[in-house]
Amino acid sequence: MNILAWNTPPNTAQLWAADGSDLVICLADKQLPDWSDCVILSSALACVQFAGANVLKNILPNKTLWLMPVHTATQLHDYFGSRDIHWQTKPIPQHHVLPEKNWFRQPEKNHQQPEHVIVIGAGIAGAATARELAARGVHVTVLDAANAPASAASGNRQGLLYAKISPHPTPQTELLLCGYGYAKRLLKNTLSESNNWQETGVLHLNHNTSETQRNTQLAQHVWHQHLYHGVSASQASELAGVLVEQDGLFWPQGAWVNPPAWVAKLLDNPLIQLKLNHHVLSAQFDGNNWQIHTQNGQFSGSHVVFCGGASSQNLPIIQDLPLQFIRGQTSIAKTQSNSGSLKVALSGASYVSPAWDGIHCFGATFLPNDAHDDWRESDEIANRQALKDLNNNIYQSVDFSGSLKGHAAVRCDAHDHLPVVGALGEPNLMRKVYAKLALDKNYRLDTPCPFYPNAFVNTAHGSRGLTTAPICAAYIAALICDEPLVLSKNLQHALNPNRLIIRQIVRGLN
Ligand SMILES: Cc1cc2nc3c(=O)[nH]c(=O)nc-3n(C[C@H](O)[C@H](O)[C@H](O)COP(=O)(O)OP(=O)(O)OC[C@H]3O[C@@H](n4cnc5c(N)ncnc54)[C@H](O)[C@@H]3O)c2cc1C
Known part of the structure; x- marks a missing residue:
């Protein structure tokens, strides 16, 4: 393993020529590198974020790119342990390794594959x-x-891939932002040609006061505007293709996916x-x-x-x-003219996906301390009401006739x-x-x-x-x-x- 590191982004020619398995690049000032002369590298920046490490595999042959916001670039031992890092520029001074509680230390390695x-x-x-x-x-x-x-739990017809984050740097937000980019790249890699997912974008609506506050604060994160940005109700309506009455936060690279197809x-x-x-x-x-x-x-x-x-x-x-269990059920229903034109996934207290093969997926119920996965009429009724609250125009125009049934399962939580x-x-x-x-x-x-x-x-x-x-x-x-x-x-x-x-x-x- 040969780890090369730069304190600022090198140019694309340097990256292609670099003779290392892991290329570590510090992203100072919350700025994306200018790699516009290389389509492969510039398009790899699509979901890069500044909350934690961006680990980009399979972009350059046999190399992993590590795009590190500056607070992670001073703690490279978190990721690389005591491995040698070969600086190609002046090194970034590293913080001392802090003592860990014993139960958080990794077990002794046996160094055998x-x-x-x-x-x-x-x-x-x-x-x-x-x-x-x-x-x-x-x-x-x-x-x-x-x-x-x-x-x-992974058996839903259409699940949403986006990150519901806090404007503050919590562990959850770091995990969700790092995980969002990682999952999106994996999805593109593994299901590239398939129609089992679509990057429609996800519109998270200001459906109550706390969401309005949260989305307003997030919209001020100009360094993340390629990931999410604020939209007015009229912009939201234009993006969605149906009338939307709330402002919100738009995640242009958000996607829906059929999880069983991805798992397979x-x-x-x-x-x-x-x-x-x-x-x-x-x-x-x-x-x-x-x-x-x-x-x-x-x-x-x-x-x-x-x-x-x-x-x-x-x-x-x-x-x-000690884990917790939360029952959830989604519903599905056929499109009619207006709902069929929904172009993005809408999310609020519940969600509705754009139609896939003429069918929308919406829900889901959320019942803590219920570990049963039977399909229930009461959850179906709750999902229809939640869809009405989310967007009455879509609710009025989907076809609930017939006996289409969504998926009931149990979420595992801590x-x-x-x-x-x-x-x-x-x-x-x-x-x-x-x-x-x-x-x-x-x-x-x-x-x-x-x-x-x-x-x-x-x-x-x-x-x-x-x-x-x-x-x-x-x-x-x-x-x-x-x-x-x-x-x-x-x-x-x-x-x-x-x-x-x-x-x-x-x-x-x-
Ligand atoms: C209704 C609903 C809607 C959701 N919507 C979204 C969404 O839009 N976006 C999103 O990101 N997440 C969503 N989630 C959450 C997401 O689906 C779960 O976090 C995820 O599927 C969990 O995956 P998992 O592999 O941990 O568990 P699971 O998918 O539950 O997989 C566990 C597997 O273990 C197997 N298993 C269990 N015990 C044994 C045993 N003893 N022997 C052998 N096999 C065993 C089970 O058969 C099962 O296949 C939703 C969840 C629900 C319930």
Whole structure:
């Protein structure tokens, strides 16, 4: 691995000629590089943001471009650890590495390439994880209990890919903005020629006072105007092709996608073996490998990644993670003349997508602490009312006749609404080793975290898994393959699964 770095963007000729596997470029002053003389490089800048690292793969052959806002360029060890970085310009001074809590440290690396990874779950999280591993030459077996991939939360007809962010620099906003660009590039790469998605843009409407405030503040982020910008109701109507009564925030590169088609494409790789109708019953480490048992067979792998979504509570090893479950149902209905001309996805308290093959998708219901995925008439009625509130013109013109049914599923979430991603500590051992935190949460404890060997999780993507799961998958694959990590230290800690166990210990819960 040869990491080259620049304190300001080099020109396109320098980039093409650079002899490195990873090219790190500092973006000072929240400005995009001027690479207008190269279509490949300039179009790669479309979703670049200034909240966190932009990791651009497959743009230049055998190279990864790291476009780093200045606050990340001073912390390159977050991403590259102690690897040598060869500065092509005067180096950017690096901040000191701060001490980490032991439960946030990465487990000791065995520096061996993984032989075979078992991924449990074939939703967007599992499929993206498998694809990232396969791209690194690793053989993967994906096990799913259902008889088709993307049958659970990822089974919606049309999901929206955009980032519902705060105007302030929260971990959620950093993850969503980094994840949005990553997911969009992956989508373009994997489903390029397909009609199973469309970059129509997403219009987020000022549907109440707090959204109006939030969107107004976001519209002032001039450095992100290529990603999102404010629009008046009349501009919104022009963009949407139907009368829209509120102002809002427009995400021109936002897209709708059919998640099952995306998942199928991600899994379509000679190094990935998909095993359906395999409900995982147990997982044991035999000293060398993980032995995974399903009702239909046994599978062995050097590493295991749990991507079970809302069924995590029934999965071995991770069933004790304190997760939350939120039921949701979307609805579908045929277009009629006016609704058919909807050109962008509208989002507010609910959403409606442009028609795909003559059918709109809208919803979704949001029922916390309900882990049932049965289709319900009450949710259908709620979705119709929400569509009426979102845009009465579309509501009046869709055709609700017939018996089209949307998709009901359960979202998996954590208490802080951040995904749960990383290497898994052993909860029972952690409870013993870190018991004193129940007396004083700041108690200094030097004992290394007891980790399960080679066991990882990528789940709890809540309501935004299409945006967050792919970058988290890249993070997990990089951890497994001992490569530079795509998330800042801040995010590595914020998503770490051990935070949930430590929180329980601190609160005296078992
Ligand atoms: C109604 C609704 C609308 C949504 N709309 C959007 C949207 O517009 N945009 C967006 O970004 N996100 C949206 N989301 C959220 C998004 O769909 C989820 O965050 C995402 O699908 C989660 O993916 P996942 O892979 O983690 O879980 P899932 O897709 O649920 O996949 C988990 C998989 O694990 C398998 N599994 C579980 N237990 C076992 C076991 N024991 N053995 C084997 N296999 C097992 C399951 O069969 C399943 O296939 C929506 C969610 C819902 C419910």
